[in-house]
Every structure is written in C-alpha cells, then in structure tokens.
Amino acid sequence: MIISFTLALKNDIKMKLHDLKLRELGLEVVQVEMLAIAALKAQINDNFVAACKLMFRCAGRVVVTGMGKSGHIAGKIAATLASTGTPAFFVHPGEASHGDLGMITRQDVVLALSNSGETEEIIKILPIIKRLGVPLIALTGNPASTLAVFATMHINVKVEHEACPLGLAPTSSTTAALVMGDALAVALLEARGFTRDDFALSHPGGRLGKRLLLIVSDIMHVGHDIPSVPESALISDALMEMTEKKLGMTAIVNANNQISGIFTDGDLRRMLRKNLDIHSTIITEVMTSPCTVISSEILAAEAMQIMEQKKINALVVVNRLGQPIGALNMHDLIRAGIV
Structure with a gap:
C-alpha cells in the first residue's frame, strides 16, 4: 500500500512538471x-x-x-x-x-x-x-x-x-x-x-448572413396572429388573447387601432400580487404604457438588441400611424437563427 502510494505521488509530481513544461x-x-x-x-x-x-x-x-x-x-x-x-x-x-x-x-x-x-x-x-x-x-x-x-x-x-x-x-x-x-x-x-450590406450579400448562409440580411418583416407574426385587444377589454379578455396567440403578450389599441400599451407575462405576475379581479378590471389599469415598439424595416438582429437592452421578450411592430402590423418574441428570433 505504501509503495503504491509513493509511486502514485511520484507520477503526480511528474505530471505536474509535464503540465508546466507544456x-x-x-x-x-x-x-x-x-x-x-x-x-x-x-x-x-x-x-x-x-x-x-x-x-x-x-x-x-x-x-x-x-x-x-x-x-x-x-x-x-x-x-x-x-x-x-x-x-x-x-x-x-x-x-x-x-x-x-x-x-x-x-x-x-x-x-x-x-x-x-x-x-x-x-x-x-x-x-x-x-x-x-x-x-x-x-x-x-x-x-x-x-x-x-x-x-x-x-x-x-x-x-x-x-x-x-x-x-x-x-x-x-x-x-x-x-x-x-x-x-x-x-x-x-x-x-x-x-459595406455591411455588401458583406451580407456574399454571406447569405449561416448565422452571420441571417444577422446581416434578415429584417423584422421576414419573421414577424401578421394579420390574425397579432395579439391585440381594445382599451375597453378586461384582463380576462387579454389573457384569452395571449393564450390563443402564444406570444407571451398582447397589444392594447385605441379606437383608431393605434397602440396604447402592452400587457405581458411580466405584467400578469405583477398584477397577481395586487389581488385584482381579472373579470372586472379593465386592461388599461395594468398595461405597460408607453411601450417599446419597432418598425418592420429594421434588422431582426437590431430587434434582438432592443429586447436585450430593455430586458423584454416580445415586441409589437407598428406602422407610421402607430398601428400594430406585426409582433414577434425571442422564440421567433431563436427559430430564425438570430440568437
């Protein structure tokens, strides 16, 4: 046993010296x-x-x-x-x-x-x-x-x-x-x-090409898939919309279909601490307003940077009138290969 331990100790010393030499x-x-x-x-x-x-x-x-x-x-x-x-x-x-x-x-x-x-x-x-x-x-x-x-x-x-x-x-x-x-x-x-655009054209494949070429309009949800409720909606209505559209948020719009705010999973968690009645409380009382929105023409990589800076997981895409024309979340960016 002593001999075995001594040999092991010597080998360990040799290995350390070898590591140092490498x-x-x-x-x-x-x-x-x-x-x-x-x-x-x-x-x-x-x-x-x-x-x-x-x-x-x-x-x-x-x-x-x-x-x-x-x-x-x-x-x-x-x-x-x-x-x-x-x-x-x-x-x-x-x-x-x-x-x-x-x-x-x-x-x-x-x-x-x-x-x-x-x-x-x-x-x-x-x-x-x-x-x-x-x-x-x-x-x-x-x-x-x-x-x-x-x-x-x-x-x-x-x-x-x-x-x-x-x-x-x-x-x-x-x-x-x-x-x-x-x-x-x-x-x-x-x-x-x-330019960066020239570089992107010669690198269309892989993550690099996607980061340089893919714009928000290429991956955003549009039409019926945009989660949206009117300002008069109850919290329960907003939750139903979020559940159906599966983006972790919903936009709140006024009578002109312009965005007034957003309600997210984070807002829901904060609301639950207040013990509010979801069947009687209007969504405008708990929505985040003003909210961060983006244009459909920016790079998807820029949308990701915005999410990271704001520490949010979803964004509403609006036109020049402030009306929702799309929506996306971090999972969309992951699927697109941006993240």
Missing part, C-alpha cells in the same frame, strides 16, 4: 509568433501600397497560389479576398502545369506565396505568367529568391525564427503570410467602400 512551450510559441507579426509593420511600405493598387485595378480576379502549408494559407487568403469585395480564387501550383493554368486570364493578377521563394511548382509556371503579361505579387521570406526577383511586386514576410523548436515546421512563417494577406484584403475592402 504551458511553457505554448507560451514560447505565442511569443515567437507575436514577434513575427510585429516585424511585419516595417513591410507595410510602398511595396504593400503598390500591391494593393495592382489588385484594386485588376479587371479580372486575383489568383492566389501556394504549395504545402503555404497553399493552405493561400486558400484562406483567397477566401478572405473574395468575401470582402475582391474577386479571388485559389489555384494549386502542382495542378497549374497540368491544365489549371487555363483558369488564369490576361485580366487577372497572381498572388504567389512561398517562404523560400524557390518552390519548384511555382517556379515552373513563372514563364507562362510572364507570357500572359499577368502582374505577379509575391509574398516570400527571401527578397533575393527567384520568385521575389521575378515578381512585379514583392512583399517581404521574412521571420527570424519558426515557432517550431526544430526550425522545420512552417509556423511563424505561415502566420506572417496569413496576417499580410489579411492586411491586403482589409485595405482593399476599405478602398472599395465595401
């Missing part, structure tokens, strides 16, 4: 890559500006290419460019010399990534790029490399050290290339006057 190594990687990114500030220079102008004036598309890990980064940069207003796509350099070079037109710009600047698959296609007269922007870590010298414009993304302790696995170098790609994409986004 944490230490993780912090070292972050530190090395932070320094690599910080060094990029010096490369946001005239070459960077010239590269942005080449892509901005491109009548075709930006063709991004890279091999191995640089290829993965190139694919991400192409996707970021495309989603922020700069038409772009990725071409694998290994496939390019087997037919995919036909995807590049004379109106395009090529953006090539290679840390060494000597990637064989990219070097092989340089003569074809030259023959097409296509501008070439190179991101390399070696300004004296074949690719850098050949390029129309070169951006230096050299790093002092890879985060890999062996100095072999692309780590800091790929991070630096990715950050420079983001810098190019965002600079172009601003130059093009790319």
